Amino acid sequence: MNAALDIGEVDRFRESVLRWLGLDFDDSKRSFLLEVLGRRVHANGRDAGAYLAALEGPEGPRDELRTLAQELTVTETSFFRNADQIRALNEVALPDRMAARADTRQLSLLSAGCASGEEAYTLAACTRDMPGIRDWSVAIRAVDINTAMLRKAAAARYSEWSLRSTTPALIRSLFHLEGRDHVLDESVRRMVKFEERNLTVEDEGFWSPGRFDIIFCRNVIMYFTPEIARSVLARIARSLAPGGYLFLGHAESLRGMSTAFHLRHTHDTFYYQRRDGADAEQDSVPPPLPAAAIPAPIDPDESWVDTIRNASQRIRALTDASKPGRKRAAVPATPAADVRTALDLLGREHYAEAQKILDALPPERARDPEVLLLSAVLQTHGGKLIAAEAVCEELLRLDEMNAGAHYLMALCRESAGDFARAADHDQIAAYLDPSFAMPRLHLGLLARRAGDREGAARELRQALLLLQREDSARLLVFGGGFGRDALMTLCRAELTLCGEAA
Ligand SMILES: C[S@@+](CC[C@H](N)C(=O)[O-])C[C@H]1O[C@@H](n2cnc3c(N)ncnc32)[C@H](O)[C@@H]1O
Incomplete structure (x- = not known):
């Protein structure tokens, strides 16, 4: 046919x-x-x-x-999927939104891309069981483009497979058996209203400003083009109340997608909180992630001069991607030659000279993310970790989803003996940019030193894999003066110390 x-x-x-x-x-x-x-x-x-x-x-x-x-469409889902996120929902997002809505006693939640309903009913079950919510008015909406899945959701009858992430106690409290079907309790079922809706189509009535307290849109935007994902996320940002929460799939992030949110990292998971009044003006749809922000294939024959030239373009792209609502138009771009020269000096380990180039930039240039990032790198190399941390903090105020700045923060925190915050920043960097090898390597080193050989080996194996394809520009900036081969050798040596044959 x-x-x-x-x-x-x-x-x-x-x-x-x-x-x-x-x-x-x-x-x-x-x-x-x-x-x-x-x-x-x-x-x-x-x-x-x-x-x-x-x-x-x-x-x-x-x-x-x-x-x-x-x-x-891919419709894979389950009840209580990603237990860490559900704990963050129960222990952070729901209590926080209940406090924010204490005057009206109304809560509104959305499962966007709800498939066969498991996610929406999970939201309903969690909300129903919140202490003190009895006399509240709770609205849970669930939308999807796939009508066959919506029919299944409305029937609320599930196989064991849908309950694979649900504890036996919850299964007993939420379902009764009819034949082989687990039938959802009516009290949870009637809390959710399902409707056919295409997330990519504008509807100002549905996506009205500040309507929702919590939106789950997990494992949906990954199927869209970046442009479409950005427009869907802009709709979601608009309809979330200031301070409201957004949960994405664990492999999805807002880096380069939206600047309307703060990143939250608790319960071993990531989620987002809508910026509120004071900093809402930072909202903007960021420019598309430049092609250069995507790691380049390795060219073993690349000359040093080419590495520097490509690196300066790519570093600009890596730092440009997601800064919140900065208005660049009034400020001309940093002279590429300065950044290139500073990078060249960095590559030759002339850190003080490189820093002098950056110091000589006019004051309005000094706050460019690429300059701040390079400056933090140079301070780190020069052992001035307190100064480096201050620069990283400034950069993160401009762009809290800057993976490089989080990685450098991890180094600074480690040197201050604050290993927990160091690991936290590494995890954020690795989440924001899953192709970034250095935070994985650093997590491996931190874990091994803490005696967690299994965790260390997991991170080091991942670092070894990522290093093979790591962007040469990023290695130049974050590799600590080591090349790819040296870093891979380090990973292997550390793996051996963890008791693994690398
Ligand atoms: C992998 S499922 C995710 C289900 C649930 N959110 C979860 O993470 O368990 C993706 C869902 O997104 C829905 N979807 C895809 N494109 C959509 C669109 N343009 N509008 C609404 N739903 C869409 C699919 O039909 C599918 O049910």
Whole structure:
């Protein structure tokens, strides 16, 4: 049935899927799209040209788009998924929002991309069981584009698989068995209102300002293009009350996506809190993550001069990505030559000279994130860790999702003997940028010194993997004067000390 379809048609199909559903399929998914397209063309009884033309029309064919949503979305979910986040919900987000809403005694929660309802019902169960909430009015909305999943959610009957992250005590308190189905208790079921909704489509009535206290949008934006994810997150930011909470999937972050939130790190997990009144003016949709912010493949033949030139461009990109609402227009860019010269000197271990170049920059330049970052690196190399920490703090005030600044903070805290905060900053850096090797290596070293050989080995193995592909610009800046090979050798030696054959 696919014989007549060509690559051009699959690409047109992919464009329509992106336009209507926001879902982004890269080239590796072409054969999957080809299969779905073939099936849909056949089911519609038309040729591919007519089918694609209908999808490309000004109005999406509603029923067909519903079917495509069912065919193309990933709907994996479970009750009480990611236990750490659920603890943060119960112990931080819900009590905090109840305190904030004590006057109206109304709470509003949303599961955005709720699939078959497990997440929304988890929110309901947690909220229902909050101390002191009995006479409150609690509204829990749950939306998804996949109508088959919404029907399943409304039925509220689940297999054991949906309960794989739920404790036996909770299963007993929330469900009763009918045959092999676990049927959800009516008191929880009636707390949630489900509705078909496409997150990529604007609806000012639904996404009204400050409406929600807590939004879970986990494992959804990862399927969108960065542009679409940014627009969905802007809608979410608008509809969250100041101080309200956003939970994303554990592999998703707001770095380069939104500047409307503070990052929170408790209960071994990450989540976000909407900035409130005083700093709400920092809200903005950040510019797209520059291509240069994505680690470059290693070029073993790259000359030192090329490394420096590429590094200065890439460092600018790495620091530019997510600063909150800075208005750059009035301030001309830092002369690239200065940063390049400072980097060159850094690479040659002439730290004091490099710092002199940065010190000589006009005062308005000195607060550029790239200059602050380099300055903090140089201070760290020069052993001036108190000064480095002050620079990092300034940089984090401008851009609290700057992974490099968190890593440097980790080094500073370690030198102050504050190992817990050091590990905390490393974890934040690794979460914000999962391809960043140095915080993993540092976490490994901290863990081994603390006698946690298993944890150390886990981090060091990960560091070793990441180092193979680590950006050469980032190694130059954060490698502490060591090259890739030296750092990998260090990882292997540390792994041996942990009792592992590296
Ligand atoms: C992997 S599930 C996540 C379920 C739940 N949030 C969790 O983490 O357990 C992703 C869900 O997002 C939904 N989704 C994808 N694109 C969407 C869109 N444009 N609008 C609304 N929902 C969408 C899918 O239908 C799917 O049910």
